[in-house]
Amino acid sequence: MSKLKRNERIGAIVKILCDSPNKVFTLNFFTNLFDSAKSTISEDLVIVKKIMEELSLGKVVTIAGAAGGAKYVPMVGKKEKVALIEKICEDIRKPERVMPGKYLYVADILYNPSYTKGIGDIFAERFSDDVLKVDYVLTMETKGIPIAMMTARGLNVPLVIARNENKVTEGSKISINYISGSTGKLQTMYISKNAIKRDSNVLIVDDFMKAGGTAKGMTQLVKEMDAHVAGICVLFDTTQPSQKLVDDYLSLIKYEGINANDEILAHPNYEVLD
Amino acid sequence: MSKLKRNERIGAIVKILCDSPNKVFTLNFFTNLFDSAKSTISEDLVIVKKIMEELSLGKVVTIAGAAGGAKYVPMVGKKEKVALIEKICEDIRKPERVMPGKYLYVADILYNPSYTKGIGDIFAERFSDDVLKVDYVLTMETKGIPIAMMTARGLNVPLVIARNENKVTEGSKISINYISGSTGKLQTMYISKNAIKRDSNVLIVDDFMKAGGTAKGMTQLVKEMDAHVAGICVLFDTTQPSQKLVDDYLSLIKYEGINANDEILAHPNYEVLD
Numbered sequence: 001m002s003k004l005k006r007n008e009r010i011g012a013i014v015k016i017l018c019d020s021p022n023k024v025f026t027l028n029f030f031t032n033l034f035d036s037a038k039s040t041i042s043e044d045l046v047i048v049k050k051i052m053e054e055l056s057l058g059k060v061v062t063i064a065g066a067a068g069g070a071k072y073v074p075m076v077g078k079k080e081k082v083a084l085i086e087k088i089c090e091d092i093r094k095p096e097r098v099m100p101g102k103y104l105y106v107a108d109i110l111y112n113p114s115y116t117k118g119i120g121d122i123f124a125e126r127f128s129d130d131v132l133k134v135d136y137v138l139t140m141e142t143k144g145i146p147i148a149m150m151t152a153r154g155l156n157v158p159l160v161i162a163r164n165e166n167k168v169t170e171g172s173k174i175s176i177n178y179i180s181g182s183t184g185k186l187q188t189m190y191i192s193k194n195a196i197k198r199d200s201n202v203l204i205v206d207d208f209m210k211a212g213g214t215a216k217g218m219t220q221l222v223k224e225m226d227a228h229v230a231g232i233c234v235l236f237d238t239t240q241p242s243q244k245l246v247d248d249y250l251s252l253i254k255y256e257g258i259n260a261n262d263e264i265l266a267h268p269n270y271e272v273l274d
Numbered sequence: 275m276s277k278l279k280r281n282e283r284i285g286a287i288v289k290i291l292c293d294s295p296n297k298v299f300t301l302n303f304f305t306n307l308f309d310s311a312k313s314t315i316s317e318d319l320v321i322v323k324k325i326m327e328e329l330s331l332g333k334v335v336t337i338a339g340a341a342g343g344a345k346y347v348p349m350v351g352k353k354e355k356v357a358l359i360e361k362i363c364e365d366i367r368k369p370e371r372v373m374p375g376k377y378l379y380v381a382d383i384l385y386n387p388s389y390t391k392g393i394g395d396i397f398a399e400r401f402s403d404d405v406l407k408v409d410y411v412l413t414m415e416t417k418g419i420p421i422a423m424m425t426a427r428g429l430n431v432p433l434v435i436a437r438n439e440n441k442v443t444e445g446s447k448i449s450i451n452y453i454s455g456s457t458g459k460l461q462t463m464y465i466s467k468n469a470i471k472r473d474s475n476v477l478i479v480d481d482f483m484k485a486g487g488t489a490k491g492m493t494q495l496v497k498e499m500d501a502h503v504a505g506i507c508v509l510f511d512t513t514q515p516s517q518k519l520v521d522d523y524l525s526l527i528k529y530e531g532i533n534a535n536d537e538i539l540a541h542p543n544y545e546v547l548d
């Protein structure tokens with residue numbers, strides 16, 4: 001490979017950093033890759049940092065010292081955040097989503113890659129704080145998995161999936177019983193015994209919160225592992241019941257239900273998008 | 275925003291294209307964003323294309339004409355592919371993965387964001403062919419969802435998840451019965467009636483194939499929807515039985531089982547990594 005020019009190095013640095021959010025790449029990594037001096041790479045990084053900020057494309061953090069380098073942290077500009085959540089709400093309000101029994105069909109929204117990355121980035125940004133380092137993202141199968149996966153990717157931490165059945169093929173489990181808010185039934189959730197390390201910080205991510213039974217179940221599971229809940233994020237929650245089984249959580253969309261005219265009442269939770 | 279320099283525009287173009295694989299961005303989009311002439315942006319794109327190729331970071335395809343522009347297509351260099359799959363195999367071979375009953379614990383591998391993106395990119399690259407455009411990625415819950423999500427993201431198409439229960443909250447379903455290869459039991463899989471459009475091309479993605487029962491079930495589901503199977507991708511398959519229930523599939527890792535000394539026999543499927 002011939003020696004790259006500045007603009008070529010910058011393109012490559014952006015790609016490499018953004019492909020692995022929250023992963024630190026050392027200056028040495030780049031000096032070897034490009035056969036360039038440290039001072040040159042440092043100047044490149046200043047430019048990369050500036051573009052990201054100016055265009056609200058994310059944040060590049062440079063780390064000084066021997067183990068120093070740079071990492072990309074997902075960051076979604078306020079305008080982009082609001083636009084994404086408004087677009088999802090518009091999609092949610094499509095009349096054909098009303099199912100018999102006044103249930104709302106949203107699976108396609110939860111599995112749509114043009115939404116999931118943005119949602120994951122919003123959650124990851126909120127918890128990319130270096131003071132309280134998130135060690136795992138935990139979700140309960142099935143519909144929350146894609147956004148939980150994207151959040152885990154944004155934070156560069158493992159995803160853990162709680163199951164509703166004890167699969168014999170997966171070794172010892174920790175289980176807890178919980179009351180599902182949507183069905184009112186007593187259910188059990190399982191995770192592998194070694195999936196979460198003691199004293200780690202766990203971010204809970206799910207698609208939907210009604211009474212908060214599943215989220216509460218996951219917080220209990222985290223406590224069973226002697227770990228800590230770093231936060232709870234859901235894509236949307238219902239306005240009723242207003243009192244949930246968990247105290248503190250982040251929801252991007254408020255869902256009021258389907259009214260007598262079959263209109264779907266869902267709107268962005270602007271408070272948290274600021 | 276002050277007018278950006280070439281190296282700044284290039285950094286931004288790389289970020290924007292790579293954030294949305296397989297999505298076409300028009301020249302107009304970039305000329306508006308940067309307040310630059312088309313000829314300038316075209317020159318920028320030539321540089322972006324060159325860096326991606328030289329450093330095996332992916333492929334940038336430029337599209338001529340009125341609806342023209344550029345898109346990023348995931349592409350993993352041969353060396354990087356082999357390195358990733360070898361690293362996953364090394365991880366798989368850790369002795370502590372052997373569970374009672376000689377089952378292999380791999381959930382953490384399937385949910386690890388530093389693996390899932392690469393796996394999804396490898397599958398997406400293989401099926402990013404414009405002749406046979408993939409319209410959906412289909413997987414069966416639960417463990418294949420993260421890699422299926424990353425494949426869907428790479429291809430910029432919706433993910434569809436087949437469920438093993440008929441959730442009343444999700445409207446009408448299409449279901450088929452199938453024999454699970456791993457348990458030998460008759461099971462049912464369900465997808466929402468409108469999840470897949472008639473005549474579309476569906477890429478099936480799953481974590482693991484033993485006899486191929488689940489994959490065959492998914493192909494039947496696709497046929498029930500009057501759609502076509504574009505291909506079947508799994509992260510790993512067993513060497514036994516050598517005759518699977520589906521004819522043609524792509525597997526990245528060959529798994530021979532756990533021998534009498536509790537050694538885990540798994541190796542990259544080098545044939546397909548070329």
